[in-house]
Amino acid sequence: MDIGRERLELLKEIMAIDFSLVELNLYLDTHPLDQRAQRLQNEYVTICKDLKEKYEEDYAPLTHVYASECPWGWIEEPWPWEINYEMGGI
Amino acid sequence: MWIYEKKLQYPAWVEGCDLQIAKLLFAQYGGPDSELSAGLRYLAQRYNMPIPEAKAVLTDIGTEELAHWEIIGTLIYKIINRATPEELKAAGMGPNYVEHGRDVYPADAAGVPWTAAYIQAIEDPIANLHEDLAAEEKARTTYEHLINSTRDRGVIDTLSFLREREVVHFQRFGETLRLVQEYMEHTKCMR
Numbered sequence: 001m002d003i004g005r006e007r008l009e010l011l012k013e014i015m016a017i018d019f020s021l022v023e024l025n026l027y028l029d030t031h032p033l034d035q036r037a038q039r040l041q042n043e044y045v046t047i048c049k050d051l052k053e054k055y056e057e058d059y060a061p062l063t064h065v066y067a068s069e070c071p072w073g074w075i076e077e078p079w080p081w082e083i084n085y086e087m088g089g090i
Numbered sequence: 091m092w093i094y095e096k097k098l099q100y101p102a103w104v105e106g107c108d109l110q111i112a113k114l115l116f117a118q119y120g121g122p123d124s125e126l127s128a129g130l131r132y133l134a135q136r137y138n139m140p141i142p143e144a145k146a147v148l149t150d151i152g153t154e155e156l157a158h159w160e161i162i163g164t165l166i167y168k169i170i171n172r173a174t175p176e177e178l179k180a181a182g183m184g185p186n187y188v189e190h191g192r193d194v195y196p197a198d199a200a201g202v203p204w205t206a207a208y209i210q211a212i213e214d215p216i217a218n219l220h221e222d223l224a225a226e227e228k229a230r231t232t233y234e235h236l237i238n239s240t241r242d243r244g245v246i247d248t249l250s251f252l253r254e255r256e257v258v259h260f261q262r263f264g265e266t267l268r269l270v271q272e273y274m275e276h277t278k279c280m281r
Contacts, residue, residue: 014097015100022154023258025150026147026154029143029146030265030266062095074096080098081102081163081164081167084103085103087103087247088105088243088244089105090168
């Protein structure tokens with residue numbers, strides 16, 4: 001399912017920054033005193049928050065922690081497995 | 091607890107309709123060294139870990155494995171969703187179609203249902219972490235076998251990402267094992 005160019009680009013940006021945060025999370029678990037990684041983590045958290053806020057304001061909820069108009073926006077399609085990420089196929 | 095986020099960890103995509111690889115992808119969906127086994131193994135092993143680093147690593151990698159399980163499920167769904175029953179049957183997925191339709195049921199590439207007998211949790215952190223290190227290497231090898239089994243660029247791209255995660259997890263588990271061993275040496279000295 002296509003979600004439109006601008007929305008897709010923003011979603012992919014969120015996926016990328018969230019992945020960076022997963023990677024930093026695992027690294028910091030075994031290197032809790034690494035200040036450089038900690039600074040990077042903190043910086044990415046701010047960027048991530050802003051991007052998600054924009055996505056939820058402009059398009060759709062990412063989690064159920066979402067103040068919705070009626071009808072309840074969470075059930076709207078597409079779900080993640082239905083999205084065409086336009087990487088060269090479906 | 092866990093909260094669902096309406097996105098994948100990686101933009102999983104498929105180029106064509108390689109039903110053979112869809113069948114084989116079940117190895118990583120419901121096989122012994124699957125993402126499902128990995129996720130449940132780590133989440134079951136975390137309760138009695140002796141140091142906070144180890145509790146965190148098992149919780150966080152266990153959680154990431156569930157996101158990988160979803161990516162594998164998405165690849166399978168994208169491939170089989172548009173296939174007719176005849177096409178599925180011709181690709182050797184007839185039994186899977188009859189028993190599960192186009193739902194993505196946790197079984198291995200040969201159709202054997204997933205079982206908790208694939209995994210262990212035995213309290214001893216050294217034994218648990220060695221199982222985890224082996225699990226990551228077995229999953230990495232499984233990904234290499236899968237990548238060697240298709241020409242679909244989307245499947246190869248997505249599986250290459252997942253293969254790299256196994257390498258990173260192996261690294262983190264190795265560091266965790268070292269930290270646990272240091273902790274145990276230290277507590278032995280203090281007694």
